[in-house]
Amino acid sequence: MVRALIGGLLGGLSMFITGFIFWGTPLSALALSRTDEQASANLQAAMAQALTPTGTGVYVIPDPATAQGTILYGKGPVAQIFYNEGGFPVMDSGALIGGLILSLVVGVVIALALRFVTTGFADRARATILFALGAVLWLHIGQAVFNHAPWGYILYLAFSDFVALALAGLIAAKLMETNAEAAVADPGAFH
Numbered sequence: 001m002v003r004a005l006i007g008g009l010l011g012g013l014s015m016f017i018t019g020f021i022f023w024g025t026p027l028s029a030l031a032l033s034r035t036d037e038q039a040s041a042n043l044q045a046a047m048a049q050a051l052t053p054t055g056t057g058v059y060v061i062p063d064p065a066t067a068q069g070t071i072l073y074g075k076g077p078v079a080q081i082f083y084n085e086g087g088f089p090v091m092d093s094g095a096l097i098g099g100l101i102l103s104l105v106v107g108v109v110i111a112l113a114l115r116f117v118t119t120g121f122a123d124r125a126r127a128t129i130l131f132a133l134g135a136v137l138w139l140h141i142g143q144a145v146f147n148h149a150p151w152g153y154i155l156y157l158a159f160s161d162f163v164a165l166a167l168a169g170l171i172a173a174k175l176m177e178t179n180a181e182a183a184v185a186d187p188g189a190f191h
Contacts, residue, residue, distance in 0.1 A: 004111040007175030011168030012107020016100050018167055022160035024091075031156035052085045059083055080147070110165070111172035121177045128169025136162045 022028065035043070051059060059081045062072035088095070113131075114124045140158035143149040 001115075003176045003178075004115050004172065005108060007114075007172030008108030008111030008168075009104055010107070010175065011110060011171040012104035013100075014171055015107055015164040015168045016103035018160065018164040019099065019103070022156070022163075031153045033150070033153075047081070047083060048085075051081070051083050056084050056086070078148075080149075107168045107172065110169050111176070114169060114173050114176065121173050124173035124176065125170055128173060129166055132162050132165035132169060135165060 051057075059079075060073075061079045061081060063069040064073040110128070114127065117124045117127045136158040140154055140161065144151050144154040
């Protein structure tokens with residue numbers, strides 16, 4: 001149990017660092033579309049005028065819940081907007097601390113799940129890779145398939161999360177490996 005906990009915490013830390021590499025560095029420009037400053041200011045003003053009265057939320061624009069909205073939605077352009085009327089700092093320390101805690105918790109959950117795969121590192125590694133792949137296919141690629149989300153962003157997001165989840169699981173699986181399991185995997189390792 002101690003090995004699983006330590007592996008989970010180190011795996012969670014690796015997830016946090018992986019997330020920073022993909023999203024907290026200029027590498028994130030691979031996933032994000034940009035507009036010029038004037039267009040950005042115009043869009044921000046339009047959102048403030050149109051969305052602030054209804055508040056923070058996720059908006060589908062145009063709203064297909066009405067007959068007119070359905071027609072406009074079919075014509076395009078369309079958007080799904082994650083709107084926060086108050087704003088927040090680009091590098092929000094509260095979000096970073098919350099993200100670190102979440103990463104550690106997820107790492108421990110992954111490690112605890114891997115404890116049930118007791119046949120050794122190779123089986124735990126296979127389970128890790130397959131579950132990480134399944135998770136990103138359903139949770140991320142599904143957004144592009146079902147909701148027409150932009151493929152470039154979705155593929156980058158899916159790859160970054162696959163790397164983070166797989167790395168967390170592989171670290172936990174390796175740290176859970178006992179000397180007996182390692183000896184079975186490589187009989188000459190302990191001579």
